Amino acid sequence: MNYYPGPVVTRYEYEPAPGIRLSKISSLADDIALRMRSNAIRIIAPLPNKGLVGFEIPNKNRKTVYLRALVERDEFFNLESPLAFALGVDTAGNPVYADLSNMPHLLIAGSTGSGKSVCINTIITSIIFRNKPEQVRFVLIDPKRIELSLYEGIPHLLLPVVKDRKLAVEVLKKAVKWMDYRYKLFAKETARDIFSYNEKMVKSGGEPIPYLVIIIDEFADLIITTGREIEEPLARLAQMARAVGIHLIVATQRPSVDVITGMIKANFPVRIAFKVPSRVDSKTILDDGGAEKLLGRGDMLFIPPGTSEKVRIHGPLITEEETKKISRTLTRHYLIKIVKSYFYLEPQKAVEIVEELMDENLYLPFIRVDEPGLNELEEKTTEFLCEYLELEPQAVKEKMNEIRNNYYRKIPEMTEIPLSETEEEVGFEEGEWDPMLEEAARAVILEGKASATLLQRRLKLGFARAARVIDQLEQLGIIGPQEGTKPRKVLIKLEDLEKIFRKERD
Template sequence: MKEEEASQAVEEAAPQAIVPEKETPVEAGSDTYALPSISLLKDVDNTAIEERINSEAGEKLLKLRRFLVEFDIPAICDGYDVGPSVIRYHIRWKDGEKQTNLNRNILDNLSRKMGGISNIRFLPVIENCEFSAIEIPNSERLTFPFKAAYLEMAKVDRQFEKPTLFPLGEAPDGKIEVVELAKMPHLLVAGSTNSGKTAFIHSLLISLIMRNYPTDLKLVLIDPKKVEFSKYEGIPHLYCPIVTETDKAVITLKLLAEEMDRRYEIFRGLRVSDLSEYREVAKRRTRLERLPIIVVVIDEFADLMLSDSSVSEYVNRIAAKARACGIHLVLATQRPSVDVIDGKIKANIAARVALAVDSGVNSRVILDEGGAEELLGRGDMLAKIPGRKGLSRYQAAYISSGEIMDICDYLRAHGQPIYNPKFTEIYESPVAPRKETPLDICRRDSRYQEVKDFVMRRKAPYANSIKRQFLVGQDQAVLYLEAMEEEGLIVKDQDGNRRIASRAEETNG
């Protein structure tokens, strides 16, 4: 968004963006609560970088046109859009000419013509566009500030009638895309280290807590790493304390499934079908319980799921049934393996976001097609959204740690969390520690990954092979194999002999 457009948007949207139209203030804890001001968000000056990128865009355009002629590609390039991460060049096929597929060999030649720029991408079809496109990475990254995304949400939803609105990001054509989590109604997010996954999750969370009263929307944050969500500790939007232990996470998911069933019992008694209908009835019958939207965000979902098999059961149950009762899941992982994101989860969670991942296999696991392995990191993403054709590329909004702290400090100063008492009981009574499994033990062993790679590469799930290769004892070799069984990489036949699991062969083959 250009600076003058942003200023105009502030003038138009800010008066309605500060506090939604409500008859009376809402209480959060003991204090009268008002939504955070947009003044807590910071502007970013991209002017100097934009000038340099625009200059480079013209030079790349000339090189691209010469390339099309040199390689006899029956198309012309008649324009481009400068996005935060890439320049999208418009490719129009000449009249009467059949569209040519620009394969990897052609794109590699284009990369050399562009001075060795990697990660060039060809898009044969773009939804709602009459041209194909070639995307070439920028030499410098433009920052897409969360403030610009917040202003866009204020324009799209002036009356705050879309409580789960959040920004996907800025597209290469400069359009800021905002979507409703409730319409998805769950979201799967994957990205490797430094991909920008955490920043994307923060932009989603800040959107929800800046635009909703704590009585209308609650968060359940599950953070096995104990660091990503610590900034949100004690904010009034929390449905329960931040969950950092596996045992408590399992119980929390079980209680959420029970809360889902309880809500449907209430709906059936009132003859309403979903949360919005219930709230309409509640306006007339003020003694009815106030049911908030509940957004459940699980970081490092893969680790949690592999540590306890019951996690999958509760997650799938909630994902399949919870939409109408106002409970929505956001699952994030660094490791989108087939052991975790299986067909059942993908069937229940159709909306997916992939930031940069390590391989084409991981991209296909999350998106059902390749592409995410060629992303640029730092918030560059591909999104698969229900109702839309193909994948869409965006740059995630950036919100600084300081901005997050300022907003959360404001929230804590204006309201205290009122937890659901059923959920706080699990913190008051100790949970029996779960017995460690072979996989738990091997995850702390620096050699385990090397052993696993050896077994999969040689297709040799045998204790003797591991003993000879790694000079370990029988017990240690068996422990490695049992851990691999736990991961689903190897299986035992009826005679107790181990072999490589078929889907592991497909993944590693």
């Protein structure tokens, strides 16, 4: 009847003669593949709303679809939703854009090398292209510690990239509390959703709240190690978070039933399947076969919101080098503002310092020091800044510590419900020193004052444990006694700390 050439496949449409059964046509897929000298023929029987059968046959010369070509189009910039993104092109080569706020959550699955990580990068890049950090913020959870680390430092993040599995669970639990907090805010303003709440805030001169996109890469690793502990907060967010502007994107390369459980599938009706090894895996994601016939490298089946029909789309390519350039450019501009503000510098000098820090890869200690090798990097950064700004090491470390604690701008929910590493308190025998005591001592000396709240914020401790550490610091003579509501005074210098703990160890 007709054919539609696209960048990756060509779709042929065929009207079967009366009396020909569709099952007979579908069973000929392998014979047609043999005749066409292809290994990935996909038969759509029937084509939705057409009364025809479709044959999708791979092109001999495959064309690459680039993200740049999609985001430079007028349609992309004319999209109203802040969470709209470029998904790719259809089989005829027409651009396809999707809106996360309509989904409202997205499940992505596919084997290694199928284009899953590139898809996540295109979604993040599309959204940050069109939004300021005040409009959209991201929480990135990356147990693999590689894929999403490229975005470390961009102002659109809400907190450093979460790489620890236990912390990932706590972040999701806190996100549930942030969701509840937003519902209370909305009830107070009689707003039905984030759009009407922000509209009221703009009219009344208040501060609008940003959309929050939580992205989990390699969900299989989390659910195998944490089980129901992560599934429960995830399900709650999936069921209720849409109205308050919190959206989830969950990706996995292991689409088995123990990972994509019934609870997950029920709450993620919009799904993307990249190439998978078998029909069983395809049925787990899509409730139907087809994903095993895909070509890989960005070839996907997409179930749009409000329908169960699968749409074949070819995802756009954004290279790792391009992602790094975008991330470093955003980080550079943001870090220049921060360094200028905290060190009271002239604009040109701030630019020079940040350029040097970025070139030498010494900027990460401004963001986090909780990873192997970053403490040594912090020493190099301190040495560089001492020489460049002619400041004492102690003064530089204090400033860096202050920047680190305030690098990502907090949203109101985080002020009301701070993020803590664990909600469980660790039990100790009477007279036993807390394992975090030495680190706590360093933190209060660098800060120049001590309080339980400070330790909660710096070391991610619960309140009861932080209060116990404060008592132990007083017992060792590191800090003074309580003076009403004032923070306690620090009584020793950093160089005396090692002597105290050496004596205690002996």
